[in-house]
Amino acid sequence: VNVAVVSIGVGLFAVGLAVTFAGVRSRPRVLGLAGMAAGALVVLVASDPSNPTVWAVAVTTGATLAGLVWFATLLARWAAERGEGPATLDDELV
């Protein structure tokens, strides 16, 4: 395990997490989620970078994560087209 690379991955994950929960609009939140996913993938690869299986798993999981991030941007666009406003949903519901 490469400690330096793991640290970079964990750092990227932490920054992504902070951006996700600090963001009030869709774009920074999606970017934050992408950062979290990228950080997790970096740690995955750093566990054994010389192992092709690890890379194969990283590519597969990375592809699915990219697909999910794309879907998140799609949802955000649909909501924006319908007039996404501040998150007042809880006030409306409870």
Add this chain to the structure above:
Amino acid sequence: MGLLALAIGMPLVGACLTVFVPARRQELTAIAAAGTSAVVALALAVQVWRDGPSVLTARGPAGVALVLMGDGMAAALIAMAGVVGLFVTVFAALGQGPEPAVGARYWPLLLLLWAAANAVFAAGDLLSIYLLFELVALTAVALAVLGGDRRALVAGMRYFYAELAASATFLLGVALVWADAGTVVLADLPPGMATTTSGGVGMALMTVGLLVKVPLVPLHFWLPAAHSLAPGPVSPFLSAVVVKTAFAVLVRLWFVGSSEPTAGVAQLLGALGALAVVWGSVNALRAAQLKVLIAHSTVAQIGFMFLLPPMLLAGSWDAWSGGVVQAVAHALAKAAALMAAAVFLRHAAGDTVADLAGTAARCPVATFAFGMAGLSLVGLPPSGGFVAKWHFLVASFQTGQWWWALVIVVGSLLTASYLMRVVKQTFAPSAPGPDPVPVRDHRQLVALALALVALGLGLRPTELLELVQVGAPMVAGGAGS
């Protein structure tokens, strides 16, 4: 083992077929696929109950493996998904016409979600679980936003963000555990793995990710809006089946491998469960809208399932039975209650509890169904909910952890209180005008039939209790087989 693969494959084949058949044949194809999937799921349960557990493993290099576990918990949850899936499919098919159309995308998404949920229930390796969770998240959110209005989309976005953040957290945990243990197979994780730094952090991260996905208070922020704003034929499957996927994985993660939680972790999970019971119930009591009330009820009922870890770790066999039966009983009763609620809302003036005045006269069968489902949710005999809570009560006294018995009693009283709000209002006189007449909505019968199944679980629980014991974990305290 063939039946286990079929239980996952049948809804998947159905999903593919509903994409390619002409639109006018979609419903019929979906019902046929749902019926076959339900029969296969029940046959799997009988097979596991009679012949014992089985494991399907395909091993690759570097500790990577595809593992499917056909044990009692998987079979019981797959059977539960089969019954709920079949009833939801028939309910949705009968709802076309005056009901807001969920569109042609509903059928393939529902069947794909069903297949993914079945696969999660049986998955025994972390990488498969991770990938399957992605499929569950994608299809569940796509179904939740099918209604297409702004509020549903915003709620769906929040749901999806939570799922994505939870998935990334889970993946980071998988990476650390894989690096530490050299395997992703749950049953092969070494004893005491959670006590090493990277193993412990990895297990903690996976647990947090799963708690968001379940969700357990205080990580439940996405559920009430997403579930209450989902279309009528979608909410039952989300509330009954999807929330159980992460719970099943959490139980496998901590108890099927050799990495039992510490007593502190188990008590913390139980305490969060107790908090969920109270928090969800109080919010259900305060909720003005019917579906929001039921969504908060889901948060509370999930809490009961988390009484399993502390008492199972202390060696109580009944805690295991209580936890798994609660997952099954809640699914059947909650799906029936949501179907009844969808019928109420179709024929009511608005979507609040106050708008339900006169509903008992308009929708007598649905009202009866809601009441029957409520009996199980409260935990009154004879019902599946009673069987679950009885086993939890026995476990709490067996282990000397009497405080969980208090949670069960208080939680049941709170459940009765918020459900009575709804039932009482359905019998309230409606606005001045002509007397309400019973509506012709055959979906009421579907809701009633499922509510009776939830009730019937309590009349003959022996087979289910024997099934959930098949291949159950052996814990330090002595429980297990």
